[in-house]
Amino acid sequence: MGQLFAVEIIYRGVFQKTLAKNITRGIVLAAHNEGKLGISFGRYGDAPERNGIPAKSFAIIANDEQTLEAGMAQYEPKHVDLTVVLDDTLCKGAESWAWYGLQPVHHALKSGHTLIVVSLQDAPTLLKTIHRREEPYKLGILKGVTSFSGMWVYKDDHTDVRVLGAIAKALPELVSLKSVEKFITEKLKNSLKVTSTQTAYQRFTAVDVKPGKGNPEELFNFELLPWENMRNGVSIPGQPQGGPYADPVTKQTGGFRPARNELFKKYSTRTQRPVVNFSTCTKCTLCWLDCPDASFDVTPDGTYDANLEACCGCGICEAVCPVKDCVTMVNESLFHDNDSQWVRYKKDPHTYLKWLEKTIEMAEPDEKRSHGFRYRGQYQEQLPEALEVARKG
Amino acid sequence: MCHATHDLKAGKENIMSTTFVDEKPTQNLEAFKGVKKVPHEEYYTSGHRTCQACESAQIMKLMAKAAGPRTIVLGATGCMYVANTSYYSTPWGVPWMHTQLGSAGSGALGVAAALRVQMRKGAMKDEPINVIAFCGDGGGADMGLNAISATLTHPDYNLLILMYDNESYANTDIQISGTSPYGANTSFSTPGKVKRIMHHRWKKNVAPLMIAGHPTCKYVGTISTSYPLQAMNNIRKALSIGGPTFIHCLNPCPKGWDFDPVLSFELGELAVNTGIWPLYEVENGNLHLYGKTKDIANGRFKRLPVRDYLLKQGRFAHFVEDDIEYFQSKIDEMWTKWLVPGVIPLQKEVEADDPPAR
Numbered sequence: 001m002g003q004l005f006a007v008e009i010i011y012r013g014v015f016q017k018t019l020a021k022n023i024t025r026g027i028v029l030a031a032h033n034e035g036k037l038g039i040s041f042g043r044y045g046d047a048p049e050r051n052g053i054p055a056k057s058f059a060i061i062a063n064d065e066q067t068l069e070a071g072m073a074q075y076e077p078k079h080v081d082l083t084v085v086l087d088d089t090l091c092k093g094a095e096s097w098a099w100y101g102l103q104p105v106h107h108a109l110k111s112g113h114t115l116i117v118v119s120l121q122d123a124p125t126l127l128k129t130i131h132r133r134e135e136p137y138k139l140g141i142l143k144g145v146t147s148f149s150g151m152w153v154y155k156d157d158h159t160d161v162r163v164l165g166a167i168a169k170a171l172p173e174l175v176s177l178k179s180v181e182k183f184i185t186e187k188l189k190n191s192l193k194v195t196s197t198q199t200a201y202q203r204f205t206a207v208d209v210k211p212g213k214g215n216p217e218e219l220f221n222f223e224l225l226p227w228e229n230m231r232n233g234v235s236i237p238g239q240p241q242g243g244p245y246a247d248p249v250t251k252q253t254g255g256f257r258p259a260r261n262e263l264f265k266k267y268s269t270r271t272q273r274p275v276v277n278f279s280t281c282t283k284c285t286l287c288w289l290d291c292p293d294a295s296f297d298v299t300p301d302g303t304y305d306a307n308l309e310a311c312c313g314c315g316i317c318e319a320v321c322p323v324k325d326c327v328t329m330v331n332e333s334l335f336h337d338n339d340s341q342w343v344r345y346k347k348d349p350h351t352y353l354k355w356l357e358k359t360i361e362m363a364e365p366d367e368k369r370s371h372g373f374r375y376r377g378q379y380q381e382q383l384p385e386a387l388e389v390a391r392k393g
Numbered sequence: 394m395c396h397a398t399h400d401l402k403a404g405k406e407n408i409m410s411t412t413f414v415d416e417k418p419t420q421n422l423e424a425f426k427g428v429k430k431v432p433h434e435e436y437y438t439s440g441h442r443t444c445q446a447c448e449s450a451q452i453m454k455l456m457a458k459a460a461g462p463r464t465i466v467l468g469a470t471g472c473m474y475v476a477n478t479s480y481y482s483t484p485w486g487v488p489w490m491h492t493q494l495g496s497a498g499s500g501a502l503g504v505a506a507a508l509r510v511q512m513r514k515g516a517m518k519d520e521p522i523n524v525i526a527f528c529g530d531g532g533g534a535d536m537g538l539n540a541i542s543a544t545l546t547h548p549d550y551n552l553l554i555l556m557y558d559n560e561s562y563a564n565t566d567i568q569i570s571g572t573s574p575y576g577a578n579t580s581f582s583t584p585g586k587v588k589r590i591m592h593h594r595w596k597k598n599v600a601p602l603m604i605a606g607h608p609t610c611k612y613v614g615t616i617s618t619s620y621p622l623q624a625m626n627n628i629r630k631a632l633s634i635g636g637p638t639f640i641h642c643l644n645p646c647p648k649g650w651d652f653d654p655v656l657s658f659e660l661g662e663l664a665v666n667t668g669i670w671p672l673y674e675v676e677n678g679n680l681h682l683y684g685k686t687k688d689i690a691n692g693r694f695k696r697l698p699v700r701d702y703l704l705k706q707g708r709f710a711h712f713v714e715d716d717i718e719y720f721q722s723k724i725d726e727m728w729t730k731w732l733v734p735g736v737i738p739l740q741k742e743v744e745a746d747d748p749p750a751r
Contacts (some may be wrong), residue, residue: 261440
């Protein structure tokens, strides 16, 4: 048996589908230049892909055909030599379908190997969200604006080739910078992209993460029922009806909190979250009524509290809210919990509103963080900024 | 079943009733009088694996809320089946069952008939129960059209077929369906360098198909998720009126239409305001336009240019000026030349159709 490499790309479903495909395809074609064989594929369990929901794409590379076949025989690689995370908010963990539970991003990464994250943040900040693990690994950050586009129109901001450059640096045994350059020159025929990949290669560094370092949070998990314990036929229990709940201060009950699906939560889909100013809320009901995920709890006060276990961060609530600055979408990476904002507000309104103001202020530079196509010409407008970051590394 | 019975002893036929339709009472679901009167209870709650800002999930939530607890829902294969049945879990709070892709109509009819038999036999309490079949445009406008048509001719059974329309086979990654709009980029119509427009068919006008073809059907209508209160009240009306009913709902799809999820709601409004998606209902044969559509028809509101709607979606990013103009001219035709503007496409004079790309 020859040598077998597996690379895992964790990305935002649909938003980064083309990007992830371009990267895994690039790895295989660059490896061809070294006489290696390979295959790139998306995780079957992620199809049909939904936008925002964490998904995975793989590249498997081998020195000879027999080894490649052995690697391909697996449903998905159990252990990978390199993990790439294309959006830093994914560092909170990936829950793809209900049966996986929430998995840390380095779930499949071999001991001592490198985790690459595309981010504008630094390693200590990211380690507040990346879960701790027992084996050591390396954390490398590829400085870059998160690249989001959609199903049909691709934002070609060089993220694909920059990731390839970082991969060549992190795992030269897999593919060398020379092979990547050759692939870009011959297949993509773009000399600017060759420069981008070289810059990424030169600037990319990784730090050692010692065992036990990182986010101590317990991962959301549940017991998978074996088939003999399931109900007869193919029936499953439905959701119970929710009900009123108590005000943390006055202890009076009121409002309404719907029951929540305990086996599938949606917060790992979120790249931004709504923050609510309860003091300006006019109780117009629109955020609650227009939320496709029924994620708003009706508080005993009659205001609406985004339940952050259920919210997937689409931003409709902000779009329909008639009050200026009542619901604001803020970059998810600023937060480290899913606690109720309303409870915090009730306990100490003054501190909460101060915090709210500060949070929105901090998040403002991220307003440009778009989630796909809004109008024609938008990607072209965003390109110079992304390329500037790429140039500076 | 009919009310004609034979009095054998008397040796003569006795017609008990002049109607041959065996109607059963429905739940009397009155309209919600304002957003503040909408009940808090959710029968389709969180924890489904749909896209961010999925308007199809939104109409499912509104439908369940409008119908209330005594409801059975059937889901034909599609996005809203697959996304709601991940491992041993569901967001449903009312009974829901999967039915095959083309069988929304027959599934609903079968369930309504089975309920009637169970109640007649005394196997379950005799009470009106809402039966709703929820199908997509692929399941409803394409594959299930014959079963829906057959079902709408059965006046004895109370049921609603709600077709959510995201204008493609979205679950399997966006293939063309009968309701995909002209020119849209899909997995089957990727624009190329030689041929820009790969989809030349015009969107199927489904609700009028049901109206014209099924004169005994008491309620057919169109709704939009961007007008949630109106949508819920129309669903309640369709469930209360009795017999088989049909509603067609347009649902902006951030994945397949390729737009930032934050625009979902706005695109639903734009579809109405540009005149692409007319809102109307036909109740016992009477057509009522409602909302902005009514204002457009009355001349109180000027239709917005279709350009505003098209340029916000990645699936139309390959359109050149000619394509936008052609699209606009087809919408103008709907409103200026059709026998019933926006609804019935009969015309006195039909001009030659000349799209800019072949």
